[in-house]
Every structure is written in structure tokens, then in C-alpha cells.
Amino acid sequence: MPELPEVEVARRAIEPSLTGQRISGVVCRTPKLRAPFDPLLHQRLLGRRIGIVARRAKYLLIECVADHTPSPAGAETNPVGWLILHLGMSGSLRVCAADTPAQTHDHFDLIFGQQLLRLHDPRRFGAVVWHPDNTPSVNPLLARLGPEPFAEHLNGQWLHEALAKRRGPIKPALMDSHLLVGVGNIYASESLFRAGISPQRAAHRISQARCAVLLAEIQKTLSEAIEAGGSSLRDYVHTDGGHGCFQLAHLVYERKDESCLRCQTPIRQLRQAGRSTYYCPKCQR
């Protein structure tokens, strides 16, 4: 899946097709992904017009506006609701013709005009959730998330303070979405390599100056990956259906025993909090 860059690439890819379209149908082919589908999803969405397509962390947020609201006087209706999508580990989105036959693991369609947005997710760790008003940030899926990695107020001092009580290793801490969103397993390893910091270093023992370097490398790694069109691994497929040909080369991820691109030392792999970590034992301290 989809780490933050892949989700942002998907957002940019689907937004032009979606914005301004009227929703004419909804298809759910699976009882549940991460959670059961809302059984009333069809009636909640039908006839609404799609506004902006936003992103928060690895969630996509689709603004759905009811443009004629024949609400009786006094009846409080919310003209704006949000469809919240998550791609889990294996999800992908594509926009295709409305008569395109569904394949195995095509779980959800949002139909508009002569096209549809289709969610394909073999492992079904994704999510499709309706948020009924214009405050999606308070949705339980989003309410407790940390800041976006590109938020203005983030700097070395902020990261240093955020890590002050973390006695465990930095790499799993970086992946904690309550601290900071958008750093998944690939880019955690990549950012730490680029910052020259060992994934095993205790988080609270990284100086403020090195926190500034780390944050800058996280931001550079993520933005370069977005510009490159996201990583293209295994089952991740770009929204146009083709595999990305501009994949950002990984410096350490999945390079166990290959030589470090900086110092030729063999890259090592270890397991932290149940996830693979890749690093150079010489370049990272």
C-alpha cells in the first residue's frame, strides 16, 4: 500500500475526474472491509455532488454536497457530508468507464456520469466510511491523528519535544500516527538512512539538531516520492491502471545484503515492533 505519497498521488489522479460530478450510484460487493459497510450508504450518497477531494494522513476525504435540499422549515439537514476512504495495506483506486466489469477484490464503486471510482483491495484492510456533516476532522478515524509532516509549525524543536518521553527505538516511534502521520514502513527506513540515524537509537536520545535533520529528510523523502508518482510495489497499481514507471529508488528498503549506496557496507535487516527495518550499520548511528 499506499503510504502517504501513494495516497497523495492517488488523490491528485482522481480529483479532476470527480470534482463537480453528481453521484448516480453506489455499489458495495463485500459485507465489510476494516468495518462493515454502512447499509444506508447508497441513499446517503445518491444525488450528491462531489466537491473537493482532500487528504488527511493516509485517508482520502471526498466532499459530498446535497445541492437541492428541500428541507422543511426547521428541519436541520446537513448539506455537506464526507466520504472517507482508506486503502489499508493493499488498496488501490481507479477511475474507469461505468460499464467496466468488476474483478475479484473490487469491493466498492462510486458511480458518476459515465464513469466510476473503484476500490480494489485484496486484503480488505481498507475503509469506506460516511461522515454525516462538515466536520470530518472529528471523525473517530481522524480525531486522534498527529500533525501532517508538512505542517508549518513542525521543526527540530517540535520533533525533539515530541520524542522526549519516547524511550524506545526511533523507527517504530516515527511510524506512530499519534505523533506524526504519513510515515509508513518504507519511508521510515528511508528517512532514517538519509538522516544518518540508527533505527535502534532511543528516540529521546536524538539531539534537537539531529531531529531537525530527520524532519527535513522525512519531508524531502515524502515529497520526492510524491513527485516521482509513488512507489510501485507488489499490488499497488496507479490510478490509471498502469504500474508507475517513475518509482523513487529505495536506498535501503528491501536491500538486505546489498551494498550501501554510500559506503558499500552490506545493508542489514531487523525486526522492530513486528515490522522489517532496513539500515546501514556504518552510515547510521
Place this chain on the structure above:
DNA sequence: CCGACAACCTGTGAGC
């Protein structure tokens, strides 16, 4: 509160 781990699923590749 922190941190490690299992669970949620299917697909794939390695090894026998």
C-alpha cells in the same frame, strides 16, 4: 503513558 504484539485478510515466493 509507553511499547511490544496479535489480529484483521489474501497473495506470493521460498523451500521441501
Place this chain on the structure above:
DNA sequence: TGCTCACAGGTTGTCG
């Protein structure tokens, strides 16, 4: 060929 096992990009809940 076919079986079993380990592992895969995320998130959440539980337990120590």
C-alpha cells in the same frame, strides 16, 4: 506439482 510457512506498504485493541 503441491504443500506449508513466512512475510507483505496499516491500524487498532490488548496486555504487561
